Amino acid sequence: MLTVALLYNLLPLLLMISIIIFTRHKLLPIGLMALVYLIAFGITYFRLTSKNLLSIIWGNLVYGIIYTVIIYFLLNFTKEERPRQKLIFKTASIAIGVLAIVSAGGFLHSFLSVKPTWNSINKVYSKSNEAPTFKRGETPIALAPKTVINRVRKASSDIPHSQYYSISNQVQAQFFKNKPVYVVPVEYSGFWQMTKAGSIPGYFIIDATRQNATPHFVKRPYRYATSAYFNKDAARQIYRHSTSWLDLGSPQLEIDNAGKPYWVQTLYKSEFLSHRVNYKKLHVAVMNAQSGAVKIYSIKNMPKFIDEGITTAIANKLNTDFGKYKYGF
Structure with a gap:
């Protein structure tokens, strides 16, 4: 900085x-x-x-x-x-x-100048009958994110010293041990709550394939969070360690197969003398939520446990740019 x-x-x-x-x-x-x-x-x-x-x-x-x-x-x-x-x-x-x-x-x-942005999007065309669908034997997602948030909030009493924390509105879908789940971060309720608590005690995980699934609180304390302040702010920590990169969207919480939490954020390089995204140069910042260590990977080489190197919000932006700028400005 x-x-x-x-x-x-x-x-x-x-x-x-x-x-x-x-x-x-x-x-x-x-x-x-x-x-x-x-x-x-x-x-x-x-x-x-x-x-x-x-x-x-x-x-x-x-x-x-x-x-x-x-x-x-x-x-x-x-x-x-x-x-x-x-x-x-x-x-x-x-x-x-x-x-x-x-x-x-x-x-x-x-x-x-919007055409370079459109040209930087990696495009694979297919016929409608070749579009990917659910395969036989795959279990579809049974819970909506809003339902997940409501259930997690009802289970917030499972958090130790819950008066210091609140439930994030961020719901992250990912595979955990080859099973679709939702991961919901716990947040600090405010600055003074952070100073008293010292760390966040864990996160919630819930099976995404069962309609009657209940949230499970995972005790995995971590110090870096998007709701933290100063140098413990996850976005600020990633910003400090990605000096030559620009960020797209906010960090989101993902867990590896051991349950260790990481903050993941999409990074990019812009077109020369422009604020527009060069989608050919997308990378991913992966920050250990417990230690604050940050590593940057290309989309192709990111750790296997990361399911959304390109977040849903960024994917929506990419789709918008593809449709909007196909024929230029």
């Missing part, structure tokens, strides 16, 4: 260095740079700002304007320094202008 905040402040940093080298001013440019950087870091830490190149250029434009304007009015220059002052601020103005043009062009490119 320190690096991301720094990337957002390259222009102010270069301006500060120029002022320090070519004028007598030292303390004020450094102090203002530190303040701007801290603001950028705070926004990056809490908002998890995009690491997309276009976003970084836009950030340099915004922070560059702020730093340039403030430093211009705060500093006094001697007659000997004024030629250098004019050169410094003229160069900064040109840089700001270039960044503005590139940003505007990038946003326009993101809006209009």
